[in-house]
Amino acid sequence: MKIETEHFKQKADQAVQDAAMQGALARATQRFSLSRARVFQDLPEGEDLRTEAHGIKAEVMDHLEVYLEQLKTSAEALGVKVFRAQDGQAASRYIQDLIRVKQIKTVVKSKSMTTEEIDLNQDLGRAGTEVWETDLGEFIIQLAEEPPSHIIGPAIHKSQEEIARLFADRLGVPVYETPEELTMVAREFLREKYFQAGLGISGANFALAQTGTLVILENEGNARFCTTFPRIHVAVMGIEKVIPGSEELAVFLKLLARSATGQKSSTYVSLIRGPSRSAEGDGPEEVHLILLDNGRSRILRDPILRPSLYCLRCGACLNVCPVYQKVGGHTYGWAYSGPIGALIVPQYLGLLRARDLPMASTLCGACAQVCPVRIPIPDLLLELRRRIQEQGAAWGEKSIIRFWAALQKHPRWVQTFFWFIKKMAGLFPKRFPPGLTFPEKSFHQWWQDEKPD
């Protein structure tokens, strides 16, 4: 995926003119948010569960290396091949080697934000492998050659008519008119691919350190196909997704689907414990787990920004964000959008490369109120803004900020400064915006005169 985070402002200017996109986003995000609110009411543990989830993530991040080693040991005991990839290139190379050695021609993939992040499809495509995204939304944007616009609904910005024309153009089918027909086109087309594919690639929502279990949530069944039919299954997972065991998994399973789509449970939750055993009728002969770092351990070393790694990728913060709803996912210029994108993209790509993203927030705090793991997103965005200013502000900008900071420490200087501004406005009215008026007295003066004794 091309990184276009530098063009946030231009893209935002265009996006705010796009009424159709905003309409689609408004419908989707409102639906998700309302369902989320409703389904949280039925949760016996209520919002306290989010505090518990936060605590679990904090504990894991404090001892991440211990949990990763435990995961490696227990997964290997189940027959899983575990590979720790320092970056996207290393992960991609590992998969390409596997494809070459096993002479694989076709790969099926289930939805994974992590593989979007490392641009895996492009790499494999360049190497001549046929790669198919199998989640319906991902399949649509793959055919359209677009990045996802929402973590949970990658194609929510696309209208049914656009999709119908896209399928007709790319797959040679008639222009269908109902969502049912279009879904069936994808179902039939991809089913053949599951049968042909030698390799299935998935993400993983969680991995249990104690038992080596990989956990994958989905609604369509495509991830089950990708992890059952091809002879080899490769799961690509960010190192931050490890959790201790099934007790903690229960907490996250109760939160994740509720936060993402407002379901009590995703339709399918697959707990994968290594390759298929001999007495079983199907399932992969090999399972590989790629533990991807790609900048995560750098974030881990930063005690202030570390909670950024708690994210479950549920998309709830996108659904309540007033900025995301107006500019849409593509404006953010990379795999992750919305409040969580504004928070993690600059940390992955470099503060200055994505310097506009942390500014794209009103700091209203709605994201923090729905986050299932209670990441204090607005606080962390402020911290990023501070660091960006330190690193990257121009000399002039820095001087103004220093002057302002000094001024604020001395009430008398503030009074003098505004007295001066007011005088200047009186002397040179044309230099100031029309309609700008100053009250007779400053608040300070007014208070001096009026305050009760």
Add this chain to the structure above:
Amino acid sequence: MKSQTDLLKQLEQELLYLQAKTYRAHSPGELEGLLDALGAPYAPEKIAVEDRPFLRDLNWVRSRTGPGVNHRDNHWEAVRSIALGLTGVDYALADTGTLILFAGTSKGRWVSLAPRIHVALLPLGRILPSMDEFFPLLATPDILASSGSAVTFITGASRTADIELNLVMGAHGPKELHVITLLFPTGG
């Protein structure tokens, strides 16, 4: 604590909400009748059954279904043509309407995934209140060993809302889920 019957009621309510169909079989005879009705439109070679002892012993399975399909042996054509998959259920969770299937006991994960219709037979005693009761069970050595390489939670039939938020059933997996609860002893 809730009785099994209360749990069943809760489970059925959740399944209804998920657009699954629920049935109760009070006797083996009733079960055969329900399977006859559900399987009537399909020729024996269009029906696949999981390889579980209890299912093997059903008259209906012996008389109305074709030879077993094992996709390891390159039976793609057969998998493609199957319309109805009949499976057992290892556990169910009442609070979410979830069916849990073990790869170890089912001996074929595809039967609950690839056919257009999934019919699941659930022994009443296997309904648990929630996953908080399931996970400690799964941690016991016997059950863990029988679970095999995959434990699958199934909550309703396959679905998507990726096209303008329209709910479409049968995205990749089954379009219909039918759950028959067995109210008689099944010996396993």
